[in-house]
Amino acid sequence: MERIPILKMGDLLLVTIQVDMHDRLAMTLQDDLTARIVKDRARGVLIDISALDIVDSFIGRMISNTAAMARILDARTVLVGMQPAVAITLVELGLTLHGVQTALNVEKGVTLLRQQAL
Amino acid sequence: MERIPILKMGDLLLVTIQVDMHDRLAMTLQDDLTARIVKDRARGVLIDISALDIVDSFIGRMISNTAAMARILDARTVLVGMQPAVAITLVELGLTLHGVQTALNVEKGVTLLRQQAL
Numbered sequence: 001m002e003r004i005p006i007l008k009m010g011d012l013l014l015v016t017i018q019v020d021m022h023d024r025l026a027m028t029l030q031d032d033l034t035a036r037i038v039k040d041r042a043r044g045v046l047i048d049i050s051a052l053d054i055v056d057s058f059i060g061r062m063i064s065n066t067a068a069m070a071r072i073l074d075a076r077t078v079l080v081g082m083q084p085a086v087a088i089t090l091v092e093l094g095l096t097l098h099g100v101q102t103a104l105n106v107e108k109g110v111t112l113l114r115q116q117a118l
Numbered sequence: 119m120e121r122i123p124i125l126k127m128g129d130l131l132l133v134t135i136q137v138d139m140h141d142r143l144a145m146t147l148q149d150d151l152t153a154r155i156v157k158d159r160a161r162g163v164l165i166d167i168s169a170l171d172i173v174d175s176f177i178g179r180m181i182s183n184t185a186a187m188a189r190i191l192d193a194r195t196v197l198v199g200m201q202p203a204v205a206i207t208l209v210e211l212g213l214t215l216h217g218v219q220t221a222l223n224v225e226k227g228v229t230l231l232r233q234q235a236l
Contacts, residue, residue, distance in 0.1 A: 004136065004169070005134055005136065005166060005168040005169040007134065007166060007199075008223065008224065008225060009127075009222045009224060009228075010225070012133075013159060014125075014224075016123060016125065016136070018123065018134070018136050018137060019136060020120060036200060050125075051121060051123040052124070082123075082125065105125070105126065106125045106126065106132075107126060107127060107128070110127075
């Protein structure tokens with residue numbers, strides 16, 4: 001079964017999205033991620049989208065929802081690795097990624113989460 | 119263009135393989151990874167295969183070759199997240215992953231690389 005791996009790094013979880021998301025894959029990811037936040041007592045989630053050339057409203061909403069779920073479970077979400085073209089498209093389409101923080105890359109995302117944990 | 123993202127974490131690089139590898143994707147990954155080792159002065163490479171249910175001789179050879187290239191560039195490679203079924207298949211097929219170290223997960227892989235860097 002297709003599944004996006006969730007990597008544990010200390011009290012953070014890292015998800016790298018490389019494939020086109022569809023409904024079921026997005027739901028599986030949300031199920032897996034929320035379960036792992038609880039199991040691993042994660043304080044933060046990094047979602048890397050550097051492999052995505054396009055972020056449409058479906059993926060945008062999926063990311064916002066995932067961040068909202070994580071937030072309820074007391075974990076912050078940072079979206080990292082966004083390509084310049086994606087940022088342009090998001091603004092032009094008026095997609096706001098409500099409730100999601102962003103950082104340039106994984107390292108800066110980790111720094112951001114560490115600062116907020118203090 | 120399809121491309122596997124390479125994430126920088128300190129002096130380590132992390133590659134998560136989620137999709138079926140084919141010739142061109144494997145070559146692109148090797149090109150990208152060797153370029154990034156030099157550019158980021160990476161000392162270690164973590165290849166996560168937790169999403170792979172099957173590792174055939176092509177992927178096995180690709181991983182071995184990638185590790186050999188990294189080694190020449192003074193970076194060590196650790197393969198992490200192997201599923202139990204994959205380990206069974208590798209041994210049954212007689213695939214040895216020559217020159218590649220393994221660790222249970224990303225965290226243990228990082229620890230292994232840090233120890234060897236001392």
